[in-house]
Amino acid sequence: MEKLGPGSDADTLQVLAMIPRDTFSVVVDAGSGIGRQTLALARRLQTKVHAVDSAVKHLDSLMHYSVDLGVEHLVQTHCMDMAHIPAIFRAVDLLWSECAAYHIGFPNALTTWHQAIRPGGYAVVSELSWLRDTVPEHVRTYFRSGYPDMRTVDENLSIARSAGYDVIATHVLSRAAWVDGYYDKLEPIAQSLLHHPEKAVRAIAAQTLEGIRVFDSADDNYGYVFYVLRKPEGDAALDA
Ligand SMILES: C[S@@+](CC[C@H](N)C(=O)[O-])C[C@H]1O[C@@H](n2cnc3c(N)ncnc32)[C@H](O)[C@@H]1O
Incomplete structure (x- = not known):
């Protein structure tokens, strides 16, 4: 797999361009995985990106x-x-984080990272979100x-504001970013594992295929939403 979650360099760079600033001194990519977006950010910003992940094998792949790419110094x-x-x-x-904040809970991630961001600094965090009020029952059942x-986008925006951020923008990940290099790679792998001798592997393969089927039929009722947030200047008090 060339990426560990839905995403694309085009979306990453489009969201980066939504920030009203283009130079950053300390950049952290939380839950970087094998670093598709880490490399996109480092190459565009020409600034060192600190890639944080709990899996050493992912970080080895990233290096x-x-x-x-000749950017190991970045x-x-x-x-x-x-x-x-x-x-x-x-x-x-x-502070950048794509497809990873949910591992520690989106509200918890925003509150925790707020302490590390300098006043006037930015957080860009993507999170799976409901995009419409009415959702087909089979989609609702799958995500139950x-x-x-x-949560809905409005609920996540409210969480972001409560965590002490100003909302700058949101961006819904493109459909192509789910398919190209992700679902189109995962689907044949999952198909080939449906008859694996281990029950747990068969279950993961079936769940993956069900997730792809739900995505295909969901009619954009949900998506990965980038929340582009800013910690206000002079906002150190919230972290005390
Ligand atoms: C779905 S992958 C996304 C990777 C990458 N951001 C991307 O979009 O391709 C989630 C990543 O979060 C990492 N992860 C999960 N829990 C973590 C934690 N508590 N601390 C650091 N990394 C974690 C996993 O190892 C994995 O690489």
Whole structure:
């Protein structure tokens, strides 16, 4: 797999351009995985990006890709829990996180990372979100077990404001970013594992295929939404 979740460099760079600033001193990518977006950010910004992930094998892959692209001087990996970012980084200028915040809970991630972001700094966090009020029952049923914490965009915006951020913009990940290099790669792999000798593998394969079927039939009722947020200047008090 060339990426571990839905996403594309085009979407990443489109969202980056929504921030009314283009130079950042400390950039952290939380839950970087193998770093598709880490590399896109590093190459566009020409600034070191600190890639944080708890899986050393993902970070090893990221370093491998960064060497291939000749940008290893722009990537620094940190094998650690993203919940501990405030203990390591104190004045983050841009905190980026695609398809990963849910691992520690979206509200918890925003509150935790707020402590690490400097006043006037930015957070860009993508989160699976309901996009419409009416959702077909089979989609609702799938996510009742698949991601019961999924909220509407308005609910997530309210969480962001309560966590101490100003909302700058939102962006819904393009449909192509789910399919190209992600679902189109996952689907044949999952198909080939449907008769695997291990029950747990068969179950994951079936669940993956069900997720793709739901996505195909969901008619854009849900999507990955980028929340582009800013910690207000002089807002250190909230972190006390
Ligand atoms: C779905 S992948 C997304 C990776 C990448 N951001 C992307 O969009 O391709 C989620 C990543 O979060 C990492 N992860 C999960 N829980 C974590 C935690 N508590 N701290 C740091 N990384 C974590 C996983 O190892 C994985 O690489």
